Amino acid sequence: MKLAVLIYEGPYNHEASDSAYNFVEAALEKGHEIRGIFFYHDGVYNVTKLMDPPQDDRHISKRWSELGAKGIDIVVCIAAAKRRGIVDDVLVDNVRISGLGQLTMMAIEAERMVVFGD
Amino acid sequence: MSDDVKKIMFTVRKGPHGTIYVYEGLEVKLIMAAYDADISVVFMDDGVYALQQGQKTGDLGIKGFEATYGVLVDYEISKVYVDKKSMEDRGMTVEDLVVIGEDEDTEEDIRPTVVDADQIAAMMAEQHNILPF
Numbered sequence: 001m002k003l004a005v006l007i008y009e010g011p012y013n014h015e016a017s018d019s020a021y022n023f024v025e026a027a028l029e030k031g032h033e034i035r036g037i038f039f040y041h042d043g044v045y046n047v048t049k050l051m052d053p054p055q056d057d058r059h060i061s062k063r064w065s066e067l068g069a070k071g072i073d074i075v076v077c078i079a080a081a082k083r084r085g086i087v088d089d090v091l092v093d094n095v096r097i098s099g100l101g102q103l104t105m106m107a108i109e110a111e112r113m114v115v116f117g118d
Numbered sequence: 119m120s121d122d123v124k125k126i127m128f129t130v131r132k133g134p135h136g137t138i139y140v141y142e143g144l145e146v147k148l149i150m151a152a153y154d155a156d157i158s159v160v161f162m163d164d165g166v167y168a169l170q171q172g173q174k175t176g177d178l179g180i181k182g183f184e185a186t187y188g189v190l191v192d193y194e195i196s197k198v199y200v201d202k203k204s205m206e207d208r209g210m211t212v213e214d215l216v217v218i219g220e221d222e223d224t225e226e227d228i229r230p231t232v233v234d235a236d237q238i239a240a241m242m243a244e245q246h247n248i249l250p251f
Contacts, residue, residue: 006249008139041142079145100149107247108124108155115250118139 003027004035004110006103008117010042011060012053016116017046021063023114024072035110036073037064038103041117044081047074047095061092068094075102124246125156130165131250134183135175140168141183143251148186151195158197158245159190160238161230162204169200169215169230184216191219191228198230201238 005024009016024034039046051061068074074095076086081097088097107113128147134140151157161169168187175182190198198218205211217227233241242248 040146041139080142100146101153103146104150104153104155107126107150107249108153113247113249117250 002033002035002109002111004106004113005037006106006113006115006117007037007039007043007046008041008115010045011051013042014117016118017043017060018058020114020116021060021067023116024067028070034072036075036102036106037067038106039074039076040080040103042084043117044076044084044086047076047092048086048090049092050090065092065094068092073102075106077103123154123156125158125244126150126247126249127242127245128157128159129248129250130159130161130168131163133164134168134170134173135178135180139251140165144183144186146249146251147190147195148193151193156197157195158199158241159195160199160201160233160241162201162238164204164208166200166204166208166210170210171214171216187216187218189219196228199233199238199241200230202232202234205232 005020007017007020011017027034047061047064049061053059064074076091076095076097078097078099091097130140130143132139147157147159173182173184200215212229212232215229217229219228221228
């Protein structure tokens with residue numbers, strides 16, 4: 001199945017990003033296609049390279065970047081990002097910043113869009 | 119609209135202020151309405167407060183977005199629904215609701231359509247996506 005994932009919450013503070021990551025990993029393992037991953041609201045904080053968690057903790061932005069390296073389209077909403085001080089320069093590799101039109105295309109083209117957040 | 123146009127429903131279940139979800143969610147609706155998609159919005163639970171007329175947000179230090187709801191029909195978002203029971207539970211009536219546009223022919227005010235849970239369930243069953251915003 002062609003899936004898209006939408007994430008609303010920031011890293012560490014909320015489980016949404018972890019759940020979304022686990023969902024994507026599991027879906028890929030089962031052979032599903034990920035049409036795209038979109039970060040909105042505080043979700044835009046998940047993919048900043050300024051993140052530097054303790055070594056014994058998971059590195060959330062690194063995980064997303066590694067997923068992006070597999071060719072999955074990972075998009076940060078530009079309007080939500082600008083409001084929160086997230087710009088191209090602070091993004092991890094394999095993630096891009098773009099508009100809500102990208103979310104629209106994901107919603108239309110994916111068979112299911114799965115939302116993680118409150 | 120062709121048959122393969124995707125139906126996308128937004129649900130608004132949170133109060134309009136205190137968090138940014140509803141406001142940023144409105145931005146998504148306005149953008150998606152510009153695409154070839156069949157957009158609808160349902161307000162329920164505390165989300166019905168977002169439709170309350172006469173919100174004064176100045177003291178919160180935010181500009182508010184009630185005025186944008188006032189022109190939803192102009193943005194081609196005319197399928198706007200509100201859950202009857204959620205309104206009743208909160209003591210709201212149709213007269214409390216914001217006007218979302220004006221009928222081109224009759225010039226009458228258009229308000230969100232009051233629906234019950236069964237109607238919402240029936241509409242949900244037809245959707246390609248349901249996005250909680």
